[in-house]
Amino acid sequence: MSLNGKVALVTGAGRGIGREVALALAERGVTSALVARSGHELSETARLVEGRGGKTLALVADLADPAALATTVDRAVSALGPIGILVNNAATVEPLGPSAGMDPTTWASSLGINVIAPASLAFALLPAMVQAGWGRIVNVSSIVVAHPAAMIGGNAYATTKAALEAHTANLAAELAGTGVTANTYRPGSVDTAMQELVRTKGSGRVSEETHARFVHNHEKKTLITPQRSALSLVARLTSDASGQIWDASDPL
Numbered sequence: 001m002s003l004n005g006k007v008a009l010v011t012g013a014g015r016g017i018g019r020e021v022a023l024a025l026a027e028r029g030v031t032s033a034l035v036a037r038s039g040h041e042l043s044e045t046a047r048l049v050e051g052r053g054g055k056t057l058a059l060v061a062d063l064a065d066p067a068a069l070a071t072t073v074d075r076a077v078s079a080l081g082p083i084g085i086l087v088n089n090a091a092t093v094e095p096l097g098p099s100a101g102m103d104p105t106t107w108a109s110s111l112g113i114n115v116i117a118p119a120s121l122a123f124a125l126l127p128a129m130v131q132a133g134w135g136r137i138v139n140v141s142s143i144v145v146a147h148p149a150a151m152i153g154g155n156a157y158a159t160t161k162a163a164l165e166a167h168t169a170n171l172a173a174e175l176a177g178t179g180v181t182a183n184t185y186r187p188g189s190v191d192t193a194m195q196e197l198v199r200t201k202g203s204g205r206v207s208e209e210t211h212a213r214f215v216h217n218h219e220k221k222t223l224i225t226p227q228r229s230a231l232s233l234v235a236r237l238t239s240d241a242s243g244q245i246w247d248a249s250d251p252l
């Protein structure tokens with residue numbers, strides 16, 4: 001099947017994997033609503049997409065804010081029509097640090113961005129997807145769910161990504177037979193600002209071993225490019241598979 005003419009909403013589209021997802025979608029004829037907080041980064045993504053002949057709508061919003069979520073959906077649908085593809089890519093790796101003494105409010109704030117926002121966007125967009133008999137929801141997670149002990153000092157991140165994967169699997173089962181799929185995507189270790197944040201600001205906050213691994217992966221150039229990860233995600237959108245955990249390293 002072709003994605004040509006479909007409309008997508010891509011969160012975290014200002015840089016990193018999300019920007020490259022928007023570019024890969026544009027090359028397949030998909031128009032995307034791009035969401036992030038940083039307007040200048042969204043503008044740059046929009047410029048790159050439009051440079052390749054694609055169309056976008058940049059929507060500045062903080063996904064931690066429930067009111068902003070509702071406005072974002074309304075603006076995207078009003079401008080672009082029903083949305084068939086939702087790529088919940090935005091996330092925060094913060095707060096990093098030891099759990100002893102962690103402020104629970106700070107810890108819980110990551111749930112808003114990493115779990116509540118993706119679920120809320122799906123809830124809002126699902127009625128139209130189900131009515132159309134076609135939809136794709138991809139929730140970007142992390143290999144940390146398979147190896148939670150590999151990111152000591154990232155308790156909020158590991159917890160929220162595990163919750164996101166459970167939400168996705170349950171949603172996929174609920175949607176069976178509707179034509180709407182829900183899948184998890186683990187993007188690999190990707191050379192982005194999120195990796196840089198752990199390398200440059202993680203020392204003393206994540207465990208020494210965790211920090212050393214992030215530094216080592218960068219020095220040894222084992223990180224993959226955002227483009228490579230995004231292409232692996234977008235290539236899977238034509239599949240009818242649902243309830244799967246896709247990994248960037250899996251063969252297509």
Ligand SMILES: NC(=O)c1ccc[n+]([C@@H]2O[C@H](COP(=O)([O-])OP(=O)(O)OC[C@H]3O[C@@H](n4cnc5c(N)ncnc54)[C@H](OP(=O)(O)O)[C@@H]3O)[C@@H](O)[C@H]2O)c1
Pocket residue numbers: 011012013014015016017018035036037038039041061062063064088089090091092113140141142143186187188189190191192193194195
């Ligand atoms: N890079 C890796 O190695 C790696 C590994 C495993 C999983 N992942 C996952 O891959 C996804 C993309 O990560 P990335 O590495 O590309 O990160 P990134 O370069 O830091 O990009 C994150 C994007 O999310 C947006 N975002 C963050 N908080 C937001 C908020 N509250 N409201 C709206 N937008 C927000 C950011 O824009 P603003 O800051 O302007 O809002 C940015 O556009 C994430 O789900 C991450 O957990 C990445």
